[in-house]
Amino acid sequence: MKKLFTTLSNIWKIEDLRVRITNTLLFLLIYRIGSFVILPGVDSARIAAEQANGGLLGLLNMFAGGSFSRSSIFALGVMPYISASIVVQLLGIAVPYFAKLQKEGESGRNKINQWTRYLTIAITILQAIGYIKSQIAVESRLMADPMFTIISVFVLTAGTLFVMWLGEKITDKGIGNGISLIIMVGIIAQLPSAFGNEFRERTTGAGGLITFIIEIVALILVVMFTILIVQGTRKIAVQYAKRIVGNKQYGGVRQYIPLKVNAAGVMPIIFAQALMFIPATIQQFVPSLSTNSVLISLSNYNSWSHNILFAVLIILFTYFYTAITVNPNQMSDDMKKNGGFIPGVKPGKTTADYIDDVISKITLPGSVFLAIIAIIPAIAGSIGVSSVFARFFGGTSLIILVGVVLDTLQQIESHLLMRHYDGLMKTGRIKGRSAVPAAPGTVPPAI
Structure with missing residues (x-):
């Protein structure tokens, strides 16, 4: 304290x-x-x-x-x-x-x-x-x-x-990022009422106070798991050649490229959600298909078919979005121009292929974990948690909350460290999403 x-x-x-x-x-x-x-x-x-x-x-x-x-x-x-x-x-x-x-x-x-x-x-x-x-x-x-x-x-x-x-x-x-903070405030504004309604339902109805406490503990564990996914990185060592300019020496040090386990952020969930609303839209505009069992199942938020397809789409979109936001060729060229190289890897195309291979390997677990987080609200809803409160157990809202809070705290900590104050934590440093390498000139979405 x-x-x-x-x-x-x-x-x-x-x-x-x-x-x-x-x-x-x-x-x-x-x-x-x-x-x-x-x-x-x-x-x-x-x-x-x-x-x-x-x-x-x-x-x-x-x-x-x-x-x-x-x-x-x-x-x-x-x-x-x-x-x-x-x-x-x-x-x-x-x-x-x-x-x-x-x-x-x-x-x-x-x-x-x-x-x-x-x-x-x-x-x-x-x-x-x-x-x-x-x-x-x-x-x-x-x-x-x-x-x-x-x-x-x-x-x-x-x-x-x-x-x-x-x-x-x-x-x-x-x-912090203004657009992201506005979205975060909108999400947090719904939390007190959702929390209060869930508490009243549990204390006056089925489950009791013990069930409510279990839900809160589960929510805390999901938040911790989400933080691990957002902050998870794979560091690639980069050695810079020594350069002597006048009487000063530049380079000759080893640095690291932090590749995010979840470089795509929340975008795969947003894309997948947009596609998952297509069955309901078809039913709305084509009344003759309103009784189709496949469309009904895919439109049901809690059905197995809906969540399995949702998870598969998230994994595919994670690979797609990572491919368009992280450019191994550009990273390799920038590294070569600055006299940097990965130990044991030839500069140029070999370096780009090496970075691409590392990204592909870490994207698989990142996409699977992202899919798990996305379907947790449906799982929570299926076991009796109210639909509004269940949204805070995962999905788009939780990832946005965690990412924005970490980014804002990282900026505050940077201001403290620049003025020789201690950071926000006794050990280690807060890592937000800003370390995600992207192709130069790209305009990342606000969230």
């Missing part, structure tokens, strides 16, 4: 760090206040009663901090920006123009960010129209007025752009 108070005192003594943390808290407070501002003319209580709490809508509502179900001006949150970032990153692989921009350094990144913003506006307008037609359909008196749709689309689009601006301001003037 004394160590904790000493660390907090050291953080408060550093003016720059104190200002950044204060700015971050103020920006996040603005976001949370805005999430309770309802669209003009909408009866949010009536709409929330009509909405489903599970599936994709429940996940989107969690990311938006409850704004989605409240019909808030921030109902769409930052998800359109996330979608635009993913699309632009994939265009960098398929379209030569975007691939060229990724190699142009700072100017290229600025152009890519500009394209991402334009695409965010387009996606937000489309999602806003879909949100109004589907979520506010119960308000027939409003849906009959075309001006309501126009104004609501404008307000929702402006709300998403404002949230995106808040995220950029947090990144520039605060601590």
